[in-house]
Amino acid sequence: MPELPEVEAVARALRPLVRGQRIRCLHVFHAIACKPQSPADVARLVEGRRVAEVFRRGKYLFLRLDRGLVEMHFRFDGQLIWFSGAKELLAKATAEADSIHVDLALEFGTGAMGFADQRHFGRLHAWETEAACEPLHRLGVDAFDRAFTAVLLHERASASKRPLKEFLLDQSRIAGIGNIYSSEALWHARLNPWQPANSLGRRESARLHKAIVYVLRRALECCQDPPPDFRDPKWWFQGLEAILRAYQREGLPCRRCRRPIQRVEQGGRSTYFCRHCQK
Ligand SMILES: [Zn+2]
Numbered sequence: 001m002p003e004l005p006e007v008e009a010v011a012r013a014l015r016p017l018v019r020g021q022r023i024r025c026l027h028v029f030h031a032i033a034c035k036p037q038s039p040a041d042v043a044r045l046v047e048g049r050r051v052a053e054v055f056r057r058g059k060y061l062f063l064r065l066d067r068g069l070v071e072m073h074f075r076f077d078g079q080l081i082w083f084s085g086a087k088e089l090l091a092k093a094t095a096e097a098d099s100i101h102v103d104l105a106l107e108f109g110t111g112a113m114g115f116a117d118q119r120h121f122g123r124l125h126a127w128e129t130e131a132a133c134e135p136l137h138r139l140g141v142d143a144f145d146r147a148f149t150a151v152l153l154h155e156r157a158s159a160s161k162r163p164l165k166e167f168l169l170d171q172s173r174i175a176g177i178g179n180i181y182s183s184e185a186l187w188h189a190r191l192n193p194w195q196p197a198n199s200l201g202r203r204e205s206a207r208l209h210k211a212i213v214y215v216l217r218r219a220l221e222c223c224q225d226p227p228p229d230f231r232d233p234k235w236w237f238q239g240l241e242a243i244l245r246a247y248q249r250e251g252l253p254c255r256r257c258r259r260p261i262q263r264v265e266q267g268g269r270s271t272y273f274c275r276h277c278q279k
Contacts, residue, residue: 001076001179003180004059004220005216007060009220017082020050023050025106046106050066051063051064051065059074060073067129070126071136083105141156142176143177144176144216150210153208154200160198163266163267165186166266181219183271183273184211261273
């Protein structure tokens with residue numbers, strides 16, 4: 001599932017392709033991708049509008065329009081695919097054999113941006129104004145924002161009784177961290193995923209803050225080497241396994257103490273950690 005670093009890499013790669021471009025029209029192949037909005041609603045809000053900026057908040061990607069906003073969330077497998085124009089988009093998305101799965105596409109003068117999620121969890125919505133975009137306002141401080149400091153992390157943690165791992169996944173407190181980077185940050189900070197967030201001292205908060213920022217920055221570097229290539233419908237991030245220390249390393253030796261990494265269900269998700277050095 002794309003988390004902050006992956007979505008940030010997508011935003012950076014998309015920006016030069018669409019910034020300043022006018023949306024000629026919305027193409028709809030699978031209307032489920034804009035639910036509960038209707039394709040007609042989305043078309044009315046985006047067609048004819050110019051993209052003023054591309055930005056990310058948490059795991060969401062946004063196109064700020066000269067009037068209104070496009071909001072995208074990739075969930076598990078969602079991705080963008082770039083086509084040279086409407087002709088290529090229509091030919092490839094509707095081909096009888098070997099067609100490319102596209103749910104929705106925004107056609108620009110310079111090409112077309114396809115939004116695709118074969119499992120249909122990802123969503124693209126349009127909003128009349130930024131103020132009307134509820135998902136944006138539900139998000140807590142972004143983990144890459146300057147306002148996200150060790151002091152702020154300590155404040156937010158102090159107000160939560162939940163286990164640290166679940167606290168980190170709560171997008172309304174800190175936005176951008178998912179299942180992968182929460183396990184990673186806790187491993188780096190040597191903190192137990194079950195420790196109640198409100199028991200975190202100032203020193204531990206500082207350690208966790210440092211670990212979160214380190215893990216996300218390192219992952220972003222990885223996501224940009226090579227950067228996303230939307231022209232290839234099979235593109236996906238490569239090489240992230242090499243930087244992971246806990247996530248999906250069940251049974252493999254901890255890189256600190258050599259004892260095996262464990263995987264345990266926590267809040268319905270898998271948590272990976274070292275029982276020995278995360279006490
Ligand atoms: Zn260990």
